[in-house]
Amino acid sequence: xxxxxxxxxxxxxxxxxxxxxxxxxxxxxxxxxxxxxxxxxxxxxxxxxxxxxxxxxxxxxxxxxxxxxxxxxxxxxxxxxxxxxxxxxxxxxxxxxxxxxxxxxxxxxxxxxxxxxxxxxxxxxxxxxxxxxxxxxxxxxxxxxxxxxxxxxxxxxxxxxxxxxxxxxxxxxxxxxxxxxxxxxxxxxxxxxxxxxxxxxxxxxxxxxxxxxxxxxxxxxxxxxxxxxxxxxxxxxxxxxxxxxxxxxxxx
Numbered sequence: 001x002x003x004x005x006x007x008x009x010x011x012x013x014x015x016x017x018x019x020x021x022x023x024x025x026x027x028x029x030x031x032x033x034x035x036x037x038x039x040x041x042x043x044x045x046x047x048x049x050x051x052x053x054x055x056x057x058x059x060x061x062x063x064x065x066x067x068x069x070x071x072x073x074x075x076x077x078x079x080x081x082x083x084x085x086x087x088x089x090x091x092x093x094x095x096x097x098x099x100x101x102x103x104x105x106x107x108x109x110x111x112x113x114x115x116x117x118x119x120x121x122x123x124x125x126x127x128x129x130x131x132x133x134x135x136x137x138x139x140x141x142x143x144x145x146x147x148x149x150x151x152x153x154x155x156x157x158x159x160x161x162x163x164x165x166x167x168x169x170x171x172x173x174x175x176x177x178x179x180x181x182x183x184x185x186x187x188x189x190x191x192x193x194x195x196x197x198x199x200x201x202x203x204x205x206x207x208x209x210x211x212x213x214x215x216x217x218x219x220x221x222x223x224x225x226x227x228x229x230x231x232x233x234x235x236x237x238x239x240x241x242x243x244x245x246x247x248x249x250x251x252x
Contacts, residue, residue, distance in 0.1 A: 048234050082229040091197045097232045120242040130186045131157035136231040137189040144212045144224045155185045
């Protein structure tokens with residue numbers, strides 16, 4: 001089936017009476033997909049952008065996105081603070097997510113040696129997740145807010161989109177660095193956020209910066225800081241999900 005979309009035609013696949021049990025969709029665009037009379041028990045959907053407040057996910061006619069967001073706030077105390085709009089609120093939000101990550105680090109430290117470098121279902125390892133948060137902080141604090149010319153720590157872990165945008169991911173390729181080095185880089189970037197928030201003012205938050213991935217689009221400093229908090233909570237969710245699996249594997 002071919003569908004006209006704007007100035008182009010694109011092929012739209014229809015699956016009728018098909019067996020898609022166990023199918024895995026990674027970095028796939030399923031927006032506006034329509035499913036009718038489907039068996040979906042046991043399906044696992046991870047769509048962080050669903051919770052941006054602009055998108056709906058209808059299940060039997062019910063928009064479940066607000067329910068998912070509320071349940072995540074319940075499961076992760078302090079997550080709701082990620083949209084704080086005042087300096088004091090942002091400081092509280094950062095202290096809360098730092099404490100949540102400290103608890104996750106303690107769980108990771110209790111695992112058998114080498115576990116932090118193990119991938120679960122092809123996802124990033126725990127160490128790679130920490131490395132990605134180093135890069136996220138460098139992108140949204142050092143590059144965007146502070147406008148540092150050379151903001152990136154070499155231990156940072158880029159995502160697939162970074163390479164797709166024409167950047168060279170080899171710049172961030174230290175192999176599998178010692179976990180102690182990962183922890184040190186991560187702690188340093190957490191310190192930078194903490195110190196910035198300690199002195200940020202309400203006027204500072206309204207300042208305008210360039211979006212690091214789309215320089216023609218302005219962002220407020222507040223929006224940049226919100227992105228850092230979103231990254232922290234989303235990747236904590238991923239990390240805890242995988243830590244649960246690794247802990248189960250380590251249990252005799």
